Amino acid sequence: MQEGFVFDFLKFTQNERSVTIGVMSICTKTLRVRIKDKHAKVLARMAFEVNQVWNATNELTAEYAWVPIPEVGYVSLQTSEYDLQKELRPIREERKLSIGAATVQSVIAQHAKSRRQFKRSKLRWRCSGGSRRALGWVPFKTAGVKLVKGQIRFCGEFFCVWDSYGLSQYELGTGSFSEDARGRWYFNTTVKVEAKPGAGIKSVGIDLGLKTVVTGSDGIKLDRRYITDEFAQQLGIAQRANKSKRVKAIHAKIKNSRRDALHKFTTMLTQDYGAIFVGDVSSKKLVKTSMAKSVLDTGWGMLKEQLRYKAMAQSVFFDEVKERNTTQTCSSCRIIPGSSPKGRAGLRIREWTCCACGVTHDRDINAAKNILALGLERLVGGTPCL
Numbered sequence: 001m002q003e004g005f006v007f008d009f010l011k012f013t014q015n016e017r018s019v020t021i022g023v024m025s026i027c028t029k030t031l032r033v034r035i036k037d038k039h040a041k042v043l044a045r046m047a048f049e050v051n052q053v054w055n056a057t058n059e060l061t062a063e064y065a066w067v068p069i070p071e072v073g074y075v076s077l078q079t080s081e082y083d084l085q086k087e088l089r090p091i092r093e094e095r096k097l098s099i100g101a102a103t104v105q106s107v108i109a110q111h112a113k114s115r116r117q118f119k120r121s122k123l124r125w126r127c128s129g130g131s132r133r134a135l136g137w138v139p140f141k142t143a144g145v146k147l148v149k150g151q152i153r154f155c156g157e158f159f160c161v162w163d164s165y166g167l168s169q170y171e172l173g174t175g176s177f178s179e180d181a182r183g184r185w186y187f188n189t190t191v192k193v194e195a196k197p198g199a200g201i202k203s204v205g206i207d208l209g210l211k212t213v214v215t216g217s218d219g220i221k222l223d224r225r226y227i228t229d230e231f232a233q234q235l236g237i238a239q240r241a242n243k244s245k246r247v248k249a250i251h252a253k254i255k256n257s258r259r260d261a262l263h264k265f266t267t268m269l270t271q272d273y274g275a276i277f278v279g280d281v282s283s284k285k286l287v288k289t290s291m292a293k294s295v296l297d298t299g300w301g302m303l304k305e306q307l308r309y310k311a312m313a314q315s316v317f318f319d320e321v322k323e324r325n326t327t328q329t330c331s332s333c334r335i336i337p338g339s340s341p342k343g344r345a346g347l348r349i350r351e352w353t354c355c356a357c358g359v360t361h362d363r364d365i366n367a368a369k370n371i372l373a374l375g376l377e378r379l380v381g382g383t384p385c386l
């Protein structure tokens, strides 16, 4: 389902005016197979147990968050994941849970991670019933699952799946069982495969951002600091000294070097890829917000313009797709989970884990993957931009 990551490292060296691209040959793929419906009951029971562990963790972290200290008042204390793991170790015995110790650990670890991510000591409860119930989620570690005669063995149970990938070819890695809104269950696992580089035939989705100017669906990045950092200091010095001529000169230099870096980057993209899809975010719209300076700095318009004409010159397919919801949607299971970054507060979040399928995403790479998927859908289906 997923195109693998290829970790390309792109580095612009201002002095040497050169572009270095290194390629690592291992990529991680997420496989997702549907579990037969007859197992829904067992999985729902496991998910109920997972929710109990989650909520017990939540109780503890909320309780520990504010501790009264005499003559000082209430002091906020962070409970470490280590302490929680220790404190909750007996929960399986006490509540007679059937899920394994590794799964309990994974749930607590995920809770800790989400707390760090959202900077909260208490998270949302995972309800097992009612209209606000959380979709079933049962995480596991590599050692917890095994493929036995085409069935997945987990916690003493065997699950039949529609094996569309030939799972036996792979070594199953960390992942989760997850339920979708229709009550169907899926087995999600990460596997390592060797990357197959192929210049000019790969497709790439491009997310235009603020912190990183460009992030590709395969991990390729163009950082803003490569463009302006070395000049920022000089500019500061000149401004403090009130040297207006010098300030102007540095601004011109920044402009040139930015254009230069973008040209190299867009040339490389059109040479290496057969199809390029970019999110349709309009810089005009964002200029009106408080992010104006960053937007102007990144020069999205310039980037798209260059891509458009260079793609045309080299018969590369170039298209813009509506990037609505591309940040919030999980590129592995294609739903918008509760744990994805949302709104203005979400801008800070660089990495997040999908609470539905358990895959951890780099915020920008995930968005770029969604843009790629949307672009490819349009290319294949010939449908207009929705």
Ligand SMILES: [Zn+2]
Residues within 6 Å of the ligand: 330, 331, 332, 333, 334, 335, 337, 354, 355, 356, 357, 358, 359
């Ligand atoms: Zn997901």
